Amino acid sequence: MNFILISPYYPSNFQAFAHQLKGAGVTVLGVGEEPYDQLGPYLQNSLTEYYRVNNLEDSDEVKRAVAFLFYKYGPIDRIESNNEHWLELDAELREQFNVYGNKTNDLKIVKYKSEMKKLFKKADVPVVEGRIVKTNIDLYKSINELGLPVIAKPDKGVGSAATYKLSSEEDVRQFKEEWGEAQVYFLEPFVEGGVLCTFDGLVDQKGNIVFQSSFTYNVPTLELVKGQLDFAYVIQKEIDSKLETYGKRIVETFGMKERFFHIEFFKLENGDYVALEYNNRLAGGYTIDLYNFAYSIDLFAQYASLVTGGEFKESDVKNQFCVGITQRDAYAYQHDTNAIYERFGDRVRFEQRMPDAFAELQGNQFYAINAESHEEVDEIIHFVHERKKEIPLCI
Structure with missing residues (x-):
């Protein structure tokens, strides 16, 4: 081959x-x-x-x-x-x-958000209504129909690049000036209180899911970038059954084969989900390594096996959580790399400087740390993100 x-x-x-x-x-x-x-x-x-x-x-x-x-x-x-x-x-x-x-x-179907939305509906998975916006007339008409706040994203594109949250008339005016009708946008209502999470995995040559996973962000990516907030996401030990049902329906409807997939959802306060985006590839950064650490597998080797006609081999080791977490150079943290290793020992599976392409979004120093329980996950996030207290100046 x-x-x-x-x-x-x-x-x-x-x-x-x-x-x-x-x-x-x-x-x-x-x-x-x-x-x-x-x-x-x-x-x-x-x-x-x-x-x-x-x-x-x-x-x-x-x-x-x-x-x-x-x-x-x-x-x-x-x-x-x-x-x-x-x-x-x-x-x-x-x-x-x-x-x-x-x-x-x-x-x-995987490059245009408007096309994704059609297939999510076909899969009978909840979505929020969206509108394609090509002109200023479309913009104001859509906002009148959807109401504020809305999220405005390029219809073709991925991630949070060129994404805006429009909460006021001033936000709309500023967006209109920066946009200039230069590309097609997609507007949808802002989901209040939603937790950003995923259904991820790998399908074989027949389109069957042979590996599945899910992770949850501590904050949505748009807020993360705008506020330069501390970043963490957690590979889950188990997948919520409702999320799994929705994810499987979407994978079947999109019909991809021999590929990784990465589907983003918002989990609502009532426990339901709405589908946001289907990505026809792996989640970015070091996520594949976190999958490996959480489930004691080697997805690189498993992918090679599938490509060559082999089978996916399940691990017989119990799943763990794996926390992907960063520190930003702009902030002074209470605990450095040595302290993190001293506290969590061999549960620290990986630490690495982030490539510049990911640093603005996620932070500069990355750690992957295993955990057995939600309590341990919370402990890791608090310890790594704890900042030094600022001493007030005396006048």
């Missing part, structure tokens, strides 16, 4: 995909921007060949790279990055070279 990994070097924790694919007997071919010497021995030894391009955004240049690898190694069986930024490039390449997996037309 010939497998082309797009951007095998970044993010660094995804290099394990190349390593485990090679271990499963796959010929792993890389296409990326970094010089070969920068890859390091671990990744170099996992790749049969690496083709460096000047710019992965230049699809013609990347197509020439794939064509060269096709000519040298024969038909390509898979092209994948597992990275949101390159999903469209992956699909375009698959279409060009007739490779298994999602093609460009398949991505419409």
